[in-house]
Amino acid sequence: TQQNPPASGTQALAVIPGDGIGPEVTAEALKVLEVASPVTFESTRYDLGAERYLATGEVLPDSVLAEIRGHDAILLGAVGGKPNDPNLPPGILERGLLLKLRFELDHYVNLRPSRLFPGSVSPLAEHVLERGDIDFVVVREGTEGPYTGNGGALRVGTPAEIATEVSVNTAYGVERVIRDAYARASKRDRKKLTLVHKTNVLTNAGALWWRLFQSIGAEHPDVTTDYIHVDAAMIFMATDPARFDVIVTDNLFGDIITDLAAAITGGIGLAASGNVNPDLTAPSMFEPVHGSAPDIAGQQKADPTAAILSGALLLDHLGHADAAAAIEAAVLADLSERAPDTSRRTSEVGDAIAARL
Amino acid sequence: TQQNPPASGTQALAVIPGDGIGPEVTAEALKVLEVASPVTFESTRYDLGAERYLATGEVLPDSVLAEIRGHDAILLGAVGGKPNDPNLPPGILERGLLLKLRFELDHYVNLRPSRLFPGSVSPLAEHVLERGDIDFVVVREGTEGPYTGNGGALRVGTPAEIATEVSVNTAYGVERVIRDAYARASKRDRKKLTLVHKTNVLTNAGALWWRLFQSIGAEHPDVTTDYIHVDAAMIFMATDPARFDVIVTDNLFGDIITDLAAAITGGIGLAASGNVNPDLTAPSMFEPVHGSAPDIAGQQKADPTAAILSGALLLDHLGHADAAAAIEAAVLADLSERAPDTSRRTSEVGDAIAARL
């Protein structure tokens, strides 16, 4: 679905395996990439995440960010420590590492495909599933909204405390992500784009999103458009997800919707994502939506499928749509033939998918 | 579940039937209230909503607000015009009427019970439903967060536009809603309270919510507590909703979660809500979660169950828990015995429920 010219020659890949199950799933993604990719990757591994922070106090040193910036793409496993670790306050890794990379590398398209693969178990009932195939992609804005870290707090810890979070929306930022979403919708079979927002309450940001959605839509008469409030979107996700083709939405709504989308399509064990800089001014980053799951780390219990599918998004982004499609087909075949009650080791899943390529 | 002293004598009820199906469902709610209530209601009808706005330009005149304020409770049907009516820009009724009432009357507890009634059809699969009964209540903050109308826009309509939305969170506002949620949790069987937020990204507001959740929790050793990020909450709603008992959350997260909660428990045709001022400094307002559904208005096709259940919340708030429980039991019986494929008229549903009382 990308129109980037195919990358050729050796590609420099920054690999951030991260914490918990991150290294295990990343190893399988690399294994599959190696077999599937028409280009050779030269990988450099960066140890970032909870472990490094707890050991050294470092989250993302400037020099490391500068090095990463010099690569062609980034593959990330998962970062995060034990839940409620008092030495790791919420936000340290999220704001300091994950969001910092998204913002610094201008990953304004946070791409999250959702598809109910054969063989995977949806929590939705048959009467919902039989309405049609679930196969949509969320284009989540990645550099604005309530994620900017604007806002602050006054009189912290007192009964007079006030804390604010500012959602920042610019014509610059909203226009480019809506353009990207129209372009993606226009290349798909159904050519349908749904804007999800809350224009009836968030009237300032809502008016901006709505106006650009309409005006850019005029340039895409081939694309059918649709608008729904974020609360109504929840209802449709649960009762008629087949209605969605491409969804474009703000950073926070996208965060919420894509977890629900992952859930209804069989869980975040399968959900891949790309933090994409479509202008190629910096490397894009690909990562499974799931977290580091420290409770099962190092036991070869994690499902590496989401990481492997993130590798497919990476190849697609580098202009190798065919190789990406081959990985997806291999995953699909693997999922269809997975015996429901077998538990394979993480590396066995990677081997099985690689063997199909 | 409320500890208010029972109201006695004639109660002044402000009725805002609203638009579309609003008047039809409100009529049934009043019909049932009349039969069930130990107190007599003296109702005054206020014509507010899209119709009045389109005819007169008025949304909520100050004099009308002052009159409404003098009542003991408010029953609202639904307001809203035709989708995308160019004469009714998004936000006019929402900000000018619904939210204005919530803010002016200090409805800081937006109460939304979710229960899978027997006979109603959930979009969730059997393997999810069999994990346990779905029966939880969301305590959504109603007077702060991104709903305050703070924020603004600069250079509107130009490529240099910037639009902001400010989520405002005060210790004053967060403390009172968390206290209310603990009190409600402590009166329930399971006594479990889950905070839903996004503390890892919205670190200013998140720290305030988290701190108060912890410190007030220390006063309620009987209540089990739990924290989940709003995105993870989506996953649990879809895959294990039985885990929830009471949820406390911010205004916007609550808006999103409660629509999903309504969807998984059989649709917004059944979802009731209360905009509660627990301090009784102003009348509380009760309304179904659904909208005005102009496409089926005036056809006696709307399901009045959500409006009727909102009437039960109203009685409960006025201290008549037994009468409220009687309405709920009547609704439950009606739902259990509803033939799946019959379509009864709106008034027939009201009659059937009233007849059981």
Ligand SMILES: CC(C)[C@H](C(=O)O)[C@@H](O)C(=O)O
């Ligand atoms: C970990 C967190 C910062 C992140 C987000 O909120 O974007 C995650 O939930 C995601 O969806 O990638």
Ligand SMILES: CC(C)[C@H](C(=O)O)[C@@H](O)C(=O)O
């Ligand atoms: C209509 C709108 C202002 C309202 C809200 O966002 O609160 C509605 O969605 C609700 O949940 O009551």
